[in-house]
Each structure stands twice: as C-alpha cells, then as structure tokens.
Amino acid sequence: MSSPPAQLEQTIELTVREEWGRLLASLVAGFGDLQLAEDVLQDAVTDALTNWQHNGLPQSPAAWLLTNARRKAIDRFRRNKRFTELQPDISYLQELEQLDADEPDTMQIIPDKRLELMFTCCHPALDQKSQVALTLRTIAGLSNDEIASAFIDKPSTLAKRLTRAKQKIALAGIPYGVPDNAVIEERIAAILAVIYLIFNEGYSASSGSNLTRQELSEEAIRLARITHELLPEHCEAGGLLALMLLHDSRRLARQSFTGEFISLEDQDRTLWDQARANEGRALIQSILPRGQVGPYQLQASVSALHTEATTWQETDWPQIAALYRLLHNISPTPVVQLNLAVAVSYTESPEVALSMLNEVGQHPEMKTYQPYYAACADIFQRAEKTAEAQQALFKAIELTENEKEKAYLESKRILN
Amino acid sequence: MQYICLIYSAPGSSPAPGTPEFGAYMQAYMDFTEEAKQKGAFVAGDALQSIDTATTVTMETGKVETTDGPFAETKETLGGYYLLECKDLDEAIVYASKIPTAQHGRIEVRPIMVFDQ
Numbered sequence: 169m170s171s172p173p174a175q176l177e178q179t180i181e182l183t184v185r186e187e188w189g190r191l192l193a194s195l196v197a198g199f200g201d202l203q204l205a206e207d208v209l210q211d212a213v214t215d216a217l218t219n220w221q222h223n224g225l226p227q228s229p230a231a232w233l234l235t236n237a238r239r240k241a242i243d244r245f246r247r248n249k250r251f252t253e254l255q256p257d258i259s260y261l262q263e264l265e266q267l268d269a270d271e272p273d274t275m276q277i278i279p280d281k282r283l284e285l286m287f288t289c290c291h292p293a294l295d296q297k298s299q300v301a302l303t304l305r306t307i308a309g310l311s312n313d314e315i316a317s318a319f320i321d322k323p324s325t326l327a328k329r330l331t332r333a334k335q336k337i338a339l340a341g342i343p344y345g346v347p348d349n350a351v352i353e354e355r356i357a358a359i360l361a362v363i364y365l366i367f368n369e370g371y372s373a374s375s376g377s378n379l380t381r382q383e384l385s386e387e388a389i390r391l392a393r394i395t396h397e398l399l400p401e402h403c404e405a406g407g408l409l410a411l412m413l414l415h416d417s418r419r420l421a422r423q424s425f426t427g428e429f430i431s432l433e434d435q436d437r438t439l440w441d442q443a444r445a446n447e448g449r450a451l452i453q454s455i456l457p458r459g460q461v462g463p464y465q466l467q468a469s470v471s472a473l474h475t476e477a478t479t480w481q482e483t484d485w486p487q488i489a490a491l492y493r494l495l496h497n498i499s500p501t502p503v504v505q506l507n508l509a510v511a512v513s514y515t516e517s518p519e520v521a522l523s524m525l526n527e528v529g530q531h532p533e534m535k536t537y538q539p540y541y542a543a544c545a546d547i548f549q550r551a552e553k554t555a556e557a558q559q560a561l562f563k564a565i566e567l568t569e570n571e572k573e574k575a576y577l578e579s580k581r582i583l584n
Numbered sequence: 585m586q587y588i589c590l591i592y593s594a595p596g597s598s599p600a601p602g603t604p605e606f607g608a609y610m611q612a613y614m615d616f617t618e619e620a621k622q623k624g625a626f627v628a629g630d631a632l633q634s635i636d637t638a639t640t641v642t643m644e645t646g647k648v649e650t651t652d653g654p655f656a657e658t659k660e661t662l663g664g665y666y667l668l669e670c671k672d673l674d675e676a677i678v679y680a681s682k683i684p685t686a687q688h689g690r691i692e693v694r695p696i697m698v699f700d701q
Contacts, residue, residue, distance in 0.1 A: 293673055340695045341585045343672035351674070
C-alpha cells in the first residue's frame with residue numbers, strides 16, 4: 169500500500185531531523201569520512217521518497233536510511249578501482265558488507281556515536297564559528313540555509329566555512345572519538361561552550377529586529393539534552409541544560425506583544441513557562457548535591473531562584489549574591505562581578521554596588537559592554553543620582569544593536 | 585599520518601648559550617627527541633642556523649634571484665622542526681606541546697600531504 173506523498177514527505181522530514189545526527193555519526197564511525205557520510209545519507213534521503221511511495225513505510229525509517237546509506241558508501245568504494253587493488257582494505261570492505269548483512273530493523277541496536285562526532289565538530293583545532301556551524305549541520309541536522317539565516321550569514325559563506333572545516337578534519341587528521349583523559353574536561357567544555365553560544369544567539373539575538381530566534385534556542389536545548397543523555401555523570405553538562413531550560417522558561421515574558429524587550433523586573437511572571445522552569449529546577453536540584461559545582465550549575469541555580477519568586481520583590485537576593493560570590497571564586501570575570509554588584513545593590517545598598525561597579529568599569533572589556541551601562545543606569549537611578557543615570561542610559565542605548573532592546577531603553581530615558 | 589611541527593620563536597626569546605638556562609633547555613630537547621624516538625613517532629628533526637644565515641631564492645623574474653635574509657620584518661622566526669608519525673592530530677598536539685620552545689614560542693603543526701601514485 170502506498171502512502172500519499174505529502175504524508176511521506178512529512179515522515180521523511182521528521183525522521184531526518186530527529187535522527188540525522190545519530191545516522192550521520194554511525195556512518196562516520198563506520199567509514200571515517202564525514203563528507204562521504206553526509207553525501208550518502210543525503211542520497212538515501214532522496215531515495216526514500218520514491219522507494220517508500222512504492223513499497224510503503226519501512227518498519228523503522230531511520231534504520232532503512234542507515235542501511236541504504238551504507239550500501240551507497242560501499243558501492244562508492246567498489247567503484248573506486250584503486251581501493252579494490254589495495255589488499256588490506258579489502259578485508260575492511262568485507263567487514264562492511266558483513267555489517268550490511270546484519271540489517272538492523274530498529275535504531276535501538278545501533279550504537280550511538282554522536283558524542284564522538286561532537287568531539288570532532290568542537291575540536292579546538294577548528295575556529296569556534298566552524299565548530300558552531302558543524303555542530304548544527306551534523307548533530308542537529310539543520311540545513312545550510314537554516315544555519316546561514318540563523319547567523320545572518322550568506323549561504324555561500326557558510327557553505328565555504330563548512331567545506332573548509334570538513335577538509336581540515338580529513339586532511340589534518342582530527343580524530344572521531346572520545347579524547348584522552350588528559351584533555352577530556354577541556355574538550356567537553358568546548359562542546360558545552362558551542363551549545364551555549366547557539367542558545368544565546370537564539371535567546372538574545374545580538375543584532376537584527378527579532379529579539380528571540382526560538383528555533384535556534386530549541387536546537388541548543390535539544391543538543392544539550394543529547395549531551396546530558398550521553399554524559400549523564402558530567403555535572404556541568406546537566407547544569408547547562410538546566411540553565412537553558414530556566415532561561416528559556418521566561419522567553420514569552422521577555423517580549424511585549426509589539427515586540428519590545430521587557431526586563432526581568434517588569435515581566436509578567438504568569439507568562440513564564442512553568443513546566444519548563446520546573447524541569448530545569450528539578451534537574452539542577454538533582455545535580456547540585458553531587459558536589460562538583462561549576463559555572464553552568466551556579467548560573468542555573470541563580471536562574472532557578474528567579475523562577476521561584478512569584479514577584480520581583482520576593483527575589484531571594486541574599487542567596488543570589490552568595491551564588492555569584494561562589495561563581496566569582498571559580499571564574500573571576502568582570503561579567504560575574506557585574507552580576508554580583510547588581511545583587512549587592514539589593515542585599516546591601518545601591519551605594520555599595522556603585523563602588524563595586526566603579527571597580528568593574530576599569531576592565532577594558534566593560535567599556536563597550538552594554539549590560540554594564542544598563543545596570544549602572546538602574547543603580548544610579550535608585551541611588552538618586554539622576555544625571556549619572558541619564559548618562560549611563562545614553563551610553564547603554566548607544567551600545568545596543570538589538571532594536572527591541574534599544575526601544576526599551578529609550579522608553580526608560582523618556583520616563584526618567 | 586605524518587605531521588611536521590614547525591618551531592617558531594621571537595629572536596632572543598630562547599635561553600642564550602652560556603647561561604645556566606641554556607643547558608636545561610638543550611637537555612629538554614634531548615629528552616623530547618628521545619621520548620619521540622622511543623614511542624616510534626620520530627621520523628626526523630633538526631634545528632636550523634639562525635635567521636642571519638638565511639638566503640631567499642626566487643625565479644619570479646625568470647632568472648635566479650637571491651636576497652640576503654629575510655631579516656627583521658618577521659617577528660617570529662623558524663628555528664627548527666620535527667617530522668613525527670602520529671595516529672591523529674590529537675597525538676600530534678600532545679607532542680607539539682612538549683617541544684621545549686612551546687614554553688615561549690609557537691609550534692605550527694601541519695599534516696604532510698600524501699600524493700596518490
């Protein structure tokens with residue numbers, strides 16, 4: 169019985185989106201060649217439409233795609249004369265054919281190689297933009313055009329970046345696999361940094377008029393779920409997922425119906441996604457007792473405290489300040505100091521916070537950091553230093569690229 | 585795979601002969617070479633005479649043209665190399681990080697191109 173094409177296309181699209189990373193990783197693990205794996209998988213997807221229309225949906229569409237892609241790869245090897253001439257590689261081919269004979273009918277028995285592929289995509293020998301693009305393409309299964317539009321890049325520029333990265337992986341011998349213990353922590357940190365960067369790009373689009381690019385954040389959350397599932401013992405992997413869930417639970421409230429940015433203080437808390445916040449809170453609460461605290465877990469804990477307060481006035485500033493102090497011990501960055509100063513402006517006084525802000529402001533990177541001036545404006549205002557507040561607000565507006573956020577700050581300037 | 589590790593540093597940044605640090609620096613190089621040999625990674629490795637001894641040759645104009653140098657325009661100069669056999673880039677990076685000059689200079693790791701017959 170043949171299915172109607174529209175439904176088929178939908179099934180294919182769904183399968184491809186859901187399973188692309190796993191299928192691709194499995195092919196890369198078998199053939200050791202990312203470009204080849206991508207090509208044969210794409211071919212298998214194209215074949216699926218005609219084949220499934222004639223023969224009906226296979227029991228497991230994903231397993232069908234994998235078997236089909238493998239056959240295509242083996243065909244390519246066979247056609248390659250030089251390859252068949254090489255004695256040692258023939259056994260490899262036979263091995264692959266054997267693999268092919270044991271046709272899997274479900275995805276469950278196919279080993280999950282996505283973590284290995286993630287380590288490749290986020291290898292420090294690749295620049296971070298390439299790491300991000302590769303991760304979205306190979307693990308998340310986004311198309312070139314989707315990635316390009318999410319990062320306001322030309323599709324041709326992105327295609328070049330991906331091609332160059334894949335070439336470097338192949339030619340420079342960047343491995344597919346879990347790295348040695350000596351470097352595994354920093355390599356996991358690189359994966360988490362890429363995922364968080366994708367999330368932030370979607371959550372607070374740094375330029376353009378769309379305040380939130382929800383799909384990108386959703387993809388980041390999906391990637392974090394995969395990473396957390398693959399590294400269940402790694403507290404920071406879980407911490408990152410919790411942090412993003414908690415941030416994302418406030419997504420709807422961050423924007424007015426006309427698209428203006430709304431600060432945490434002014435948000436309608438009934439709009440917060442409680443299910444998502446609860447999931448994030450439960451996760452961070454289950455991880456923290458393991459005692460391997462890190463920056464993502466601490467930030468998630470701060471975010472969890474915010475979601476627990478039903479009004480701005482109920483915010484547990486003493487705990488938040490304590491968490492930022494801990495965070496500052498682990499990672500003494502000016503951004504953390506800035507957040508600590510904001511918390512202190514509530515636990516102690518705006519005046520104490522201002523002297524901290526004065527110190528933070530000495531860091532060169534703060535000179536162009538918009539949130540610094542936005543915080544200064546607010547705290548000057550609460551310290552009843554109107555002139556200074558106006559000056560800081562002006563600077564903040566000047567530094568804001570996001571139009572919605574700019575409009576929000578402008579409205580404050582008029583009110584004040 | 586074979587990788588070449590090109591060793592760059594700013595002139596004068598490595599310990600000078602005659603200083604106590606120089607002996608330790610040379611010993612570190614001998615230890616590194618020994619380790620690479622024992623693990624079967626060592627293919628070749630040499631130190632180069634200083635940049636003062638360099639001659640640049642080009643045929644761009646159709647005939648052999650030689651220039652003395654290059655000189656000061658390069659901030660960091662090539663001082664030596666190792667050719668290493670490694671299973672992948674990760675292994676090459678571990679070796680590169682152990683080259684003594686990595687402490688104050690930079691090691692450029694490049695895969696060797698393999699031509700099909």
